[in-house]
Amino acid sequence: MTFSWTPHRFSGGALALDVANSVVLRGDPERRIDRFADPVVMDAFPAGAGRHGAERALFGSLEPVREDARAGLFALREAIDRHFRAEVLGQGTPALLAGLLEAIAATLRRSGTRPQALDTATARSALLLLAQPEPERLKICPNCHWLFLDRSRNRSRAWCDMAVCGNRAKASRHYHRNREEKGP
Template identity: 40%
Template structure:
């Protein structure tokens, strides 16, 4: 995976540690959070920090059910092969570093939350004009279009 792809994947995967449709939450227990972070070669920090950061990031990308709060995790700038690199030791710091890199590249506004009440899945909008609304047109978009069509009839 390229740097941009890895950043997108890390941020979206972190935002999707809560699954509204299935009613699951990786951040419900320390063990599942530790496993999630370890699978990505990251060091898990506290559940409390992870939950607060996830909620704030989800609110920032449009989740109406998420609450924004202050963010603050240690990140550092290192030189890797003569190039400055933003990095972090903990999982939430790595997620925020990835989000910051996306923002610097002008890509942060492409991270979105599906507006379907029973979904709220995070996704990265790859459309040329950044107009994608649904996580999946085949599932959520189709369901919503069918529902509004029925309401009009």
């Protein structure tokens, strides 16, 4: 199966969230897909982020993660997801924050001389998310459960991507409404 990093896959609004969202159906162990499990797909992520990512101007042209640093990126990705998902759900703890900060520090120590490497940029993006003045803008898509930043003026964005998840939700409601009207 061919996979490509399309604009929808960068709808998180921050590089750190897009990296966390590289795991599809995270909460469903039966259907869970880790897009970074394939090294070729993982190595293509920086180019996709450079084309479609919200922070592309901030981080510029990204480089793939070195093979010996991939485990560190996986640890950082999981710490990002655990911390920010818990924060959105109102279940954040100092231990989750400490875990994220430790993963960020380990990444920055390891990648020191490679500021454009994906792992370094992801760590910097996570730090920016931690410092954001409006943490309530961070949300979880009710359709795909990806993390995203709501940058809408009135803070009313409901889905990570209206063209994908929003349309799916609306189509599902329409289908169920019509089915109820017709009866059994």
